[in-house]
Structure formats: C-alpha cells, structure tokens
Amino acid sequence: MRPPDDLSSLKHLPLVLGAAGAFVVPAMWAFVLDKPALMLMAPITCLVFLGSGLHLKYRARYSPREALWAAVLALLFFGSLLVVSTTALAWRAHRPDLQPLALGLAALMFVSGMATGFVAERRRLRVIDPATGLPAPLAPLLDLKGHRILPLPSPPPPRAATVATLTAVALNLPLLLQLGGWEANDVVWLAMPALAATVTTMLASGFGPALARALALMDVEHRVGRPLVTSRLEELQAMRRGFWLSRWLTRANDTP
C-alpha cells in the first residue's frame, strides 16, 4: 500500500528478497531443523521471496489485497526471527528438550503481537469520520474520487551504510565477550531477547494495525466497487518501463 519513497530501490529488490529467502530465513531455523529439512526449506522460501520481489518490482499496485500477502511474508520473515531468538536460547542452554517450548513461545509472541496491534487498530477504526463516512484513521489515506491510496508521510528508512556500520560493531560483540571472560556463543543471551522484543514490538505497533487497515480498506473497496491502488502508480509505471525484462513481466494493461 505504500511504495518505497525512493522508487529506484525496487531495482534490486528481487535479488535482496531472494537472498533473504534462500539464506536468512532458513538459517533462522537451524536450531530446530536438521540439514536435509533446511536444504528442502531454502529453495521453497527462496522462490516465495523471489516471487514476491519480482511482483513488487514489476507488477505491484500496492493494493489492500497485496497488504494481506505482506502479512504472510511477515509471518515467514519476522516469524523466523522470533524462532531464532527463542530456539537459540534453548540451544545455548543445552536443553534440546525445550525446543518445542521455544517454538511455542515464538508462535505465541507472533500471534499476541499481531493480535494486540490488530485489536487496537480495529477499535480505532470503529470511529467514523462524519465528512466522508469512512473510518476516521483511513480518511487521510484515501482519495475516493481517484480510487487511490495516498502514502502516509514517514521517517526515512535507515540507510544501508548506517546499518552496515552498526552491524560491524555488533559482530565484534562475541570477541568483546571473550575479552570479558565469556564464551563467544554467550552473545545469544544478550542479542536474542533484544531481537525478540524488537520484533514483537514491531509486530504490535506496525504489522497488526496494518492488517486491520488492509481489511478495512478491502471493505471500502467492496463498498466503492473499484480496486484501490497507490496514488504513485503512474510514477511507478514510468519507472518500471526502464527495468530490464519489463516488457514481459509488467502487466499488459499497465504498459502503454
């Protein structure tokens, strides 16, 4: 529903998402699944994420229905992060018998995080804006005449260089722990609870409300009778025309 502010970042998105599906997501399950299962999982998640990346790059209109698909991707990606954050602790504690409990805990964190944000946003959506007859939180988002969804103003996403620099420091945390007389793997005691807390917070404050808004927008679509697309669609299509393979991969009715 919200194309990236810098549209040119779509160019490498299939590559990035495919790598995440092939590499990051399976690795997050390494503490619970054995190697053949991971080898089976990696191509599947790679295809799912690569397909999502290709869709976002060439075909996405950022409609509410795609927001539902984003919830599935969030389940795969952030759910995997939650899984690694709990199962790594069970692994470090040398308690393989606790792995089912860890998985259950990860599922509980995902569901409760999503549900908390979802329920809170549903409550806010019950308030109707008298001028437009729409739910009040959606009123600034919608251009009903053009059937467009307007992007909310947002803080800029973090620059990759910032992340890389900070990560460079964080990756030396195991060495620092060794200096302090710990073991390198003890880093999971510090990092994994922080990861679980961050992901759960993000689900509760971001993805749960987003799911509720997407459902409400689909309801609006149903009432209006026309699909809602992003207000930046023309800009997006102009951009996509320059992409490699765009002639075959973009939608037929979108290409001029």
Add this chain to the structure above:
Amino acid sequence: MMDVRRPVCTARHVTFGNCAQLSARPHCCHATRVGTPVTTDAQIAAQTAASKCKFDVMAHRQQFARHRSGSAQCAADGWTTCEEQLNGDFDLDTLVGQELLRRLIAQQPSVLDTLRTWEPAVPTVGGPMRPVVTRPGPGPRPEDDLPPWLRDYLFGTWGGQGLGSELRSASVSPANIVGNALGAAQAVAYAGVQGQTAARLQAAAAKVASGASRVVRINEFMDLYNANMGKGRPRLRLRIRNLPLTVAAPIPGAWRTNGPGTAHSTKWAQPSGQQVKAAGVVAAESKWARSMAWSGGKVGTGLITFAPTAALDAWSSIEFDLDAAGRRRIRSFDTNKFLVTSARNQSGNVAGLAASVISVPTAVAIAGMAGLTVAGAPLVVIGLLAGVAMQVVWNNYGGADFAEQQARKALGAGR
C-alpha cells in the same frame, strides 16, 4: 583422599639453568604412595624407585634454585615447571592420617604427649565398644604407651573403612594436586629432619610436650591438628603454609618442536582476555592492518567488522622464538595458516554482515507492502541482531568448517 580447603597458590616461574639435564621428570614421583602400608614385593620395589626419583627431583630443585634470579621458562622437553607456594587446610583421610602419625611417632616420640590431649570427652560411638583396658606400662616401643582410642585409631580399623578407602587413597593421578602435595610434604619432612630445621623442630616438640601447644608441628611449613578436638574420633587436619612446590605440567599440544625445539605457535581455541590483549599489541606493532587491501578501500565497515578477528588470526599464525630471557621474538608468519584461519573465522563475520544488510531492505519491503510507516530504529536493531544470529548459526552449524575446507583446498594445504 584429602579434602582441599581454601588452597591458595601463588605461582612464580623459576629458571631451569640447564634444561637438558631435566632427565628426571618430576611427575614420576607420583608413584610414591604414603597412605597404604607396603606389603608386596612390587610395592616395595615401587617405593624404592619412587624415593630415588624423589631425591632426584630434590637435587634438581636445589640445582635450579641457584638460578632463581632470572625468570624464564623451559620448554625443552615439553614440560613446564613452576614453583608455587601452597597454602591451605587439608582434611586427612583416616589411612593417611594414621600413616603420618605413625611416622611422626617413630621420628619424634614427644608427639605422643600432644596426641594424648586429643582424647575424646565422650566415648566414641560407631566402633565396637571395647571394655576399658588398663593402660599397659611403658614398653620397649613408644606406641605401646598409647591410650586405647588412639591405639585403635592408629593401628586398628574403624568401622566402614574397608577396601574402598584403600583404593581411594591409592589412586594418585598427575591431576591430583593433593597427591602431589603430600609427596612434596613427605619430601619436605625428610629434608626438615635432616636439615637445619631440626633444631627448630626440637624446640617445637618441646613446646608441644609442655602442653603449651595442641598442634603437632611437623616442620616449618606444616602443622597437624585435630579439627574434632574433644568431641569424638579425631579428624586430622593438615595446615600448610607457604610450602614451596614444584609443579610440573605437560605443555599442551599448542607447543610445537619444529627446529631445535624452542619455537611454538599460539593456539586460539578459546582465547583468554590476556591473549586477546596481547594480540592487540602484536597487531599494532607489526602494522599488518595497514597493509591489508580492504582497509584502504572506501568501506570502513570492513575494517571494523573484520579487523579484530584478523588480528587474532594473525596472532595465531605467527611463530615465535623464545630467547633465553623468555621474551618472544617473531620468527615467521605462516601465511597459509593465516588464510585458513581467516577463512574459518571471517566467514562468520561475512555471513553476519550479509544477513544484516539483506534483512533491512527485506523488512522495509515487507513493511511497505503492508502500507507501514515504520521508524528507522527498530529496523536497524533487527538488522544488527539478525546479523548476530546468522553469525552464531554459521559458526556453529558447519559453515565455518566448510569455509576452512574450501580455503585448504584452494591453497592446496593439507591438514
């Protein structure tokens, strides 16, 4: 055999004057047994050999004591020795206590006077109740004049002390510091009687005999006292103060004897803080980091991510010479080893950095698809921690081994 109570060891490395003369390995005196009575021929033979070995060790100790001024480490035969001071209170097993007291009585009959003051106030329970026998008159041997409880303790058997305790007291391993300490204690006891401590010992014995002290003073390092004074069966405890001990330990496998046997390379299985700090010093001195290609590039991230690990790998790839004063001098840099260990250790950093760099755009894309406006900070944190998680997974699930194998294959280097 014995229960170590608050042992305090202050280590101090001492020179071997001539390492080639370390023919008598100090650990062979572990064969000496104190507690078990000598019964079989084999045990007598072992005892003889062990005492001979013990005197060899003492002679050796006297020899290198002359060179005490310097401080160096001998690595000639793969053993490191150091002089330590042992402090602590040790509970003595019944058998060991019996043997020790028997020997003490044989050496200094005046000890008996102290022992008599240890008489329990209440009759001991657990052992068979003996009718109180009249004390026999002074006999030809001092131990004939013992009170019955003491005679029972020294020469009889207590209930429950059977074959098991014999076996337990007979088990002496190189790792058994108490066994070593007891061997050393015996040696010091011999030396004390023979040497100049004899006079002091006489004075102490006189003091004990007069009833002023209830502690049996064995020598200047050791006191024997009853921790269960007046309450029942004696519980002997040995108090050791500042007993000089020579601890010989085999040098673990990190030491290599290529060349004349003085070179070694350090090993980084689980580096201690000290080693890591030392590695920092070496890295700073040899300025290796500046000559690395990636540090000259635009990406300073590479420097921060990979430099500390590279410092450790460089440190473990340097071979040192130990000079006579024990200082390390860099002999050579094992390039193959550096590349292999780098491939192993840096691969985790690469994987972690890649995962974190991938994670953030992925999260941004999924969030944008969901129509989200997520502030930057949580995404950064997720990126960082996903990187750390990936690093841990990579290093512990075969990724590091895989990278090491690939590097070995590429370099054509064997195991």
